[in-house]
Amino acid sequence: MESKHRFLTYFNIIILAAGLTILATEIRSINLNESSLVALVVFMVIIALIRIADVELPQGDHVTLDAAIVVATILIFATPAVLIIAAGGIIIAEVSRDQSSGFKKILLPLAQRAIIVSIAGLWMTGRYVTATDPDQALTLLGPDLAFAILMTITFFFLEIVFNQFSLSQRRSLPFIPAFFGSLTLIGPVYFSLASIGILMSIMYPSMELWGVFLFGLPLVVVHYSFELFLSIKSTYRHTISALTRAIQMEDYDQRSHSERVADLAIDIGRELGFHGERLESLGYASLLHDVGKLGLDVDSFDAILDSQGMSENVAPHAQIGAEILEQVKFLEQFADIVRKHHLPFSASPDVDRRHPIEARIIALANYFDQLTQVPLAESRLSPNQAIARIKREAMSFDPKVIRALVSVLKRQQRFTVPTW
């Protein structure tokens, strides 16, 4: 598998880089007395606790709020100590998780954190560090605050870059849209984590470890509200896809045609640079593209009319589907896409206004799924054959979307490039 290979390369590079940075920070230069040792252990445990309760994001990666603590420790201790704290926290968390996490699953976040901490910590070299000079607790409020802010920005930027990059390597997704999607989704959360981290370090001299517990409160509030927010979003998604599965009558257990089309449409959308809300809308619209079939009687004249209509490109079920969606407040925004998902493509300057790109994507994803997933095994086409067929009929589909589909398939290794 090529993608596995690529991921391994990435993994090795990261480990190597982390090793070098750790060597460069001269971890031996750390000097610990008894009280700071206690503080180190407490921070480690807190990081571990937060990591265990991390929030899962829809794309399958995680957002770990322990970043607030790591930022605080960079400002409180020097970089070598932070490396120890961060590493200890990650190891404790992964070891105490229920499912046995592989060696690699511990090592990768460990190495990434080491690199991020070392690079972000560069802003603070030679500057004020809270724990070493408790009498000057408030000097951070002076010009050093600007550097602290630069440090947190660097930290979170690198955090998102590394997370999304390793995710895109593992899942074969394009990196840029994943990065921007992640930035808009968890940017505000990271922003509040940064302010908690800075505040924690400012208060550390006067409150010591009590401060950490005190600021755990806003941390919990942020965590809780973000989790609620994500859960209600996934509830909407699951409900819509459950309802579309109801349309299919039999085989409730299988992934339905609508869900497969939605997956493929989202992949194509990503390839075309969609991210965030736009990608989400595309997913909803493709889940619902066949909702109008409910209004058709399978065994009646309607159905014949529908297939007749298809060839004349009006598709009554698309029209009925749009009418159904228009009655639902949350879904009416998708009505136009559903109405036009059988419209043949014709290039013209105003095509985007007349024929939304989402409808063109769904049209192709729908057709591709029909070709490759027919119930009858012998008439099922392979992805290669399907693409060949689609290219022959290229007149009815948007060439831009066809190109995107081909690169999605290549990326997922479902499509082999013919060699001649």
Place this chain on the structure above:
Amino acid sequence: MPSALRIYIGTTAGVTAGLSAWFVLSGSSIDWRAFLFFSLLVFLAESFCIDLPKAGAVSITFTIILAAMVLFGPALASLSAIFAAFIWRDIKKGTHPIRWIFNGSQYSLSASAASLTYVGTGGVVLTEVGRGLNLTDFPQLLLPITLAVIAFFLTNTLLVSIAIGLAEKMRPLSVWLINVRWAMPNYFALAPLGLAIAEIFMAAGYIGVILIFMPLIVARQTFQVYMRLRGTYLGTVQSLIAALEAKDPYTRGHSERVAKIAEQIGQELKLGENELETLRYAGILHDIGKIGTARYILRKPGKLTEEEHRRIRLHPEAGALILREVNFLNHVVPVIFHHHERFDGTGYIDGVAGDEIPYLARILSVADAFDAMTSPRPYRGSLSLEVACRELIDCSGTHFDPKIVQALLRAIEYAPEKPEIAKGQLQFNGV
């Protein structure tokens, strides 16, 4: 607006103005920078309040007033509390100024009551002693703080309850009692946050307070989106089901009516709000498994074949399977799965009887049957209310839980002494 209310608000505003003037003129020195800062915080806190799903809204204005009181004493706390008058939403919408006036003056009066109590019972004002709080301060501060919280709470809720009472023509005392029950714990939960803000201000100044507010505002925004999405969820599901049902004249509006009837029965049986919500969702979604079942079966007049019967009988299970993956609807799944069980154990899917059928499923089955009987079917017209009730009574104990049937009859105020209708002329099949 009733004139009594006008006079009442006028008086409150007058007292507030008098007190404020006294604070300014009595020579107590006011740090005007801190005053501006805390006024801004009060304005932000009141504007960024969190709307609750069922009743009212929670704001952390109280926390900020408490911090101002501990840091700077009565004058600054009461004066900056006036700025609770301005709420961003109200300014945008252009609400009647009399609401602003009342909101500002009631907050200011509550702040005065709290802070005068605090200082009077020996609470320290931190900027006067010039140091932060120590752990050793707490035993000594516990009494003044507690009394201050109670004073704030009493003044605030009393002033508001009287206003509501006058506006809605209700007894202020009963309004007050309703409010007290849920508001009091809130106040004590928010008080430590006020002390924490005061402590942060002493250690890190204005920037510290700003830094603690950032995450709270972000969390509030996220939470607000969550509440909005959650609020529209039922509506979305409801209108989607309605739109799907609309394609079939015989099921149009059925789910929505069943939900309403089930909820009425639930209210009659004094169920809690969570259970009523589950009933609403179960009612809306109970036939979701049937949507895909080939339409010709459902519309077919006359007898169904064995195979057709089997497919229809699968619909509760199908519905449960479909909804299983939606975490939010976890409670709803068993209700739908069992909504065709009969009280004597002869129903489907599992054939369980009596108390083994989930309570809410028993309610749903009565509601479903009632609506099925009172609306038209392909093979018959709709039955009269009288016949439907008779049928429910006759099937009590066999099909239905008698207590639930009684609750339904109470809910629709059915009087059994109305003219009897000959029994046994209809075959009720319970679909």
